[in-house]
Amino acid sequence: MAKITKEERKNGIISAALALFSQKGFYVTTIPDIAQKVGMSVGNFYNYFSSKEILAKELILYISDYLGKNLREINMKEITTEEKIQEIVSMYFKMASDKPEMIEYFLRVYLSNREVFGSDCAGMICVSSFVTEMMIFFEEGVAKGDLHNQDFFSAFGLFMGYLGGMVFLFGEALLPEPLKEYEESISLNIYNALKHRD
Amino acid sequence: MHLNTETKPKLLWLQGVTCNGNSHSFLNLESLEQLLDKFELLYHPLLASTFSLSEITSLQNSCDILIFEGTYDPEFTRNNIPLKEILPYYALHAEYIIALGTCASFGGMFQSLAPERNSGLLYKVEEEGGPLIAYKKRVINLSGCPVHPEWLATTLQMLLAKHTIVVDDLQRPRELYSSLAHHGCTRNEYFEWKVDTKGFGLKEGCLFYEQGCRAPLTHASCNTILWNEVSSKTRVGTPCFGCTEPSFPRTNYFQTKTNMSIPQDVPLGVSKRAYLTVAGMAKTFHIKRLEGVLIDYKRDH
């Protein structure tokens, strides 16, 4: 039997925690619940994450890095800004479809229950890898002349608010079609809203 | 190639298209008398010299160090003789040629007046192609608008002392141009914590994010060798204009070019991702001590 590395163990905890938070809710899920799902003792669990708060923070960093890494790949492609928007929407929706527990954690725990994170996640520190890539996307889009130059938060709010809203509706089972069906129209709406104006 | 210092080296100060700013800056040098004592001044636009302008433009002498101030325009005349005759004549036999100021180094302020033919001695903005490109090894660029007198004094003293002047890839002495104007700015702590100043007229706050300060992008020693021995632009709340770089003059001063509120240019050598990550993080924290004025004169006086 191959020896499981510490890193793999850690990722195992993360997946288990996200799944449980998604099924039962953040507050209801306990450390013993997670430890049991992973198949380790509670004591050993604390070797990886010394508290639920620390775990909560590590989860958001994990998700942000995951999103950030994917966004970075898209940013570095030699494609048009319009195509990048399509790829970002597609990536986000795929994540929402394939790994709903990640987006759900972001929307329902991170955004909605800020008290969980205390001052350790003030501002955008814990989502910095993701936000930085969005900044790069916007900055380059304007520098290339493809996007209209405006306040960062106006553009960011439009893009992320829109995607978050769609995923929320999806999570509530209110969308008649699968998320994928909406990619094209949503990408076009975003592009039309943000593109360069004369 | 070194100066023969058994007799005083001959210094010739020539001008192209200029405002005289570098000449006047030079006169501010504290140790001016001691420095000039070490040279024979063949000609200078403000100071008395061995020869008159007439004699200099009759092209019969030679110099050891040629200082050229101003943009090079081959058709521009001194005493009715065009620079395209005067410059090559003196450059041929000079041991060293100093391009004094951004105009002489890269074209500078007056390059755009005749963009096809105007340039610095070696560079036309950033491209190699000035009149003395064949003599590149003998040319030292001291860019700046104007040049700080100590930069010229340091260079001349080094030449006299036969120290090798190591230059960067724009022929500027590394001693003077490897650090940034940003180093030593009194507002550095505000830069660290991304506390931007609001508007103008306050000594608190960093000028990079909104007021167009180019100091983190500009090679110069303005905040270590202070101007007039007392101050600098950024210390008095004026953003650095990047005047030592080939891209000077720029446009839209006093404001930072942003794309979606994000600075288009980030500090030299720092990747945009790195800068945004650090800036984003720093902006999250509110350091109370760095908010508001340091001394409230209105309240306390």
Added chain:
Amino acid sequence: MITKEIIDHIEGEASLYFEMQEKRVDFVTVVFPHFRGMENMLKGKSALDALVITPRVCGICGHAHLMATVRAIEDAYKNSGHPIEVSNKAQNMRELTLTLEIIQNHLKWLYLVLIPQLNNFENITLSLTPLKGAYGASLATKALAILAGQWPHSSYMIPGGVTSDPTYIELMQLRAHLEKLSDFLEKETLGTTVQNFLSFESCKNFNKIASDVSSVEQALFDLRMHKKGFSHDDFIVLGEHRFTQIAKSRATRLYNVDITKVHVEDAFSPQEKSYAKNALYKNAFYETGPLARLISKDVKLIKNMHRRYKDSNYTRAMARIYEMVYLLQHSLDLVKEIDITQDSCTKSVTLSKVTAQGIGVVEAPRGPLIHKIKLKEGIIERYEIITPTQWNISSGTKLKPSPAQKAMIGLNKQDAEFVFRTFDVCSVCTTH
């Protein structure tokens, strides 16, 4: 026969075309052979860019250009319906740095131009200490840099005030440096205290001191400069400052002026193209600079000098020397009036809301400097600069000569060239 002399060491060059009549100047035209085209450079740029560009018109009076630009922009703000307020503190700071630039200019002219030129005359032996002049000037620019960051080429004046926010450290440093400058002048140049010098009412007072200034005064007399260099005896002052009185004067009688009556015309220079334009007021030539300013301020010594020696070269030269001290006292007074509790810079609407014309007028070292700006949504559509040397060193016709031309007529060549330099010519300014 017309002979050409090229004059250098005048912040650039100029050519004088002399028509001599028995070794006396019958007529002379002035040619400034260079042209840079900076007014054109400003077109299409943001108004604030002018704050960086116009100081580069001139290395010795760039600070005056900066102030003229900021005044022109603020005037445009006013004319667009958005007047900007500038606090007293900012106004005092601006005036103080402007005055210091004038002082350094005159000090340099005294030691780098006047004394060496006097020494060129036979029988005149003055001690040549040009570097002393440069040093004194550097004391003035050092004080200036405490507020403005650097000299040359500060851009610390912006619409609404100044960028600089001094504490008492800067203000006390400034005072100390001004006192140092004052001590320097007293010891090295005047041979008496500033106060005593400013109390002089008669030329005879110079006999009581022994210094560079008294030697210069004596030399001017020995060369009979009090009987040479007479010009139109018409003067004009246009810049509004606490040390000026805006007026035109016929000898010493003051009259009102209307800035809209200032105009420019091409120079008369049949031998060679001159790029400098003549500046006139109501189609007449007027002399500008220290003599004009001191007359308009009714300064006793200068008025007495003028009573005896009119607008001779003696009066002209001594006025420039005197103004140096006069303005030093003004600086010493001004620094005490900087109210640190006031704002350095007041906000206003964004530049893009400004579509209007504006005029900024400043007394530069040699006289009024006029900047006219035309803005459309904050972008420069048109920019015009009229420099003081365009007033004094216009090139007019024999029937209507400029101040400098008239002053040179009837003199031998050496005297004429000397008189020319006594106007303190700035070639770069005039060839913008």
